Amino acid sequence: MNANLKPRIDVAVAVVFNPAGQVLWGCRPEGKPYAGYWEFPGGKVEPDETVWQALVRELKEELDITATEGGPWFRIEHDYEHANVRLHLYRVWAFEGTPKPLEQQAFMWSSLVGNPGLFPILPATEPLLPKLAQPALMALSNYEAGFDACANRLEQALRRMESRVYVQFREKNLKGEALLRAFEHCNALCQKTGQAMLLNSSTWLHLQGHLEELPCPLHLTEAHLLSGQFKELLCVGASVHNTSSLAVAFERGLDYAVLGAVKETASHPERAAIGWKKFHDMALEARLPVYAIGGLGNADLHEARLHGAHGVAMLSRFRA
Known part of the structure; x- marks a missing residue:
């Protein structure tokens, strides 16, 4: 599809940290594009939402946790076959609840530093990992x-x-x-x-x-x-x-x-x-x-x- 004809989709991406400094990964379930690929949780930003509101909603719907504190990281664009996706990365360092797989998806905690031990990783996400893992x-x-x-x-x-x-x-x-x-x-x-x-x-x-x-x-x-x-x-x-x-x-x-x-x-x-x-x-x-x-x-x-x-x-x- 011509890149100019593809829809633009804004996506909120949550890089959720636990107290040990690990981040939360989810595996895309069957029935979704790129099923079986690992990604950071998140989803589409609806027209009436801010990015943070979308992120909070998606984390609750996917994992039954409520993000309480975080901040924007940066945003990038990735050209998929079906759409041009603009990813708004947010760091989440405080949340309430314990993650549960509400969409029957696998999830796990893993370090950003080095190889997270997950395969395959979503194409838009994998190139970001060395940048995200840099010292603070x-x-x-x-x-x-x-x-x-x-x-x-x-x-x-x-x-x-x-x-x-x-x-x-x-x-x-x-x-x-x-x-x-x-x-x-x-x-x-x-x-x-x-x-x-x-x-x-x-x-x-x-x-x-x-x-x-x-x-x-x-x-x-x-x-x-x-x-x-x-x-x-x-x-x-x-x-x-x-x-x-x-x-x-x-x-x-x-x-x-x-x-x-x-x-x-x-x-x-x-x-x-x-x-x-x-x-x-x-x-x-x-x-x-x-x-x-x-x-x-x-x-x-x-x-x-x-x-x-x-x-x-x-x-x-x-x-x-």
Whole structure:
């Protein structure tokens, strides 16, 4: 069927978390398209419903649970043979009741991290899993403000951290041996604690003369994203400040974007804060997970998720 002639269907998708951090999967029952495929629960948004209302209704009808708290994640489109489907992903972290298979479907709890052990997974869902499983926290290095202070802060936080974290090595003002020393410390610390290290693309330009090859994935500056640089290297995310840059990040196939500044910051006093409402509006259009940045810390994660953030990125306020 011609894509332009297919109906557009809006679908609410619930990624329901239990206290152990596992997510709820359902297996599509016989009689439905893609019967036997595993998916996140949810269903069609009716004309008189908001996405959240549809999600609450579907969870009650399918599994007899009532979603009580959650927030938007992001939305994507998938072209099936029968329709063009726009998936509105919501994270649900609080619900009442115990799941029951009201439609005689199988269901199970499984981790998002690694292989969930389910097969087959709905075509629109499977490519999303690595993006959804990314850490909720991103710490930015700041060795240039004082090597010992940054080293101690990162060491204490990462050694106490029970969850996964992205550590972005970003040093705007260090050069030469001072930059190499900071990188080697951060890299060794990430390896020792099992955390994923990212390298800021601007910092890489100053570091590449000291290294034989790219040591970890790149995080692109907005300028490098828009100029199309580093396409020959592994780039996983980018910093952005508007919806047009978010669109470029999606088209380039990145795993995430970092959007801000949500609040005013001492590191960028010239940049006006966008606030949570504008962040929310832009994140919903992003089509990929978005980290909030700008005057935020670990304690802001809940607020960020209510406004559509995948997680928070932070400079000086990162703590275990």
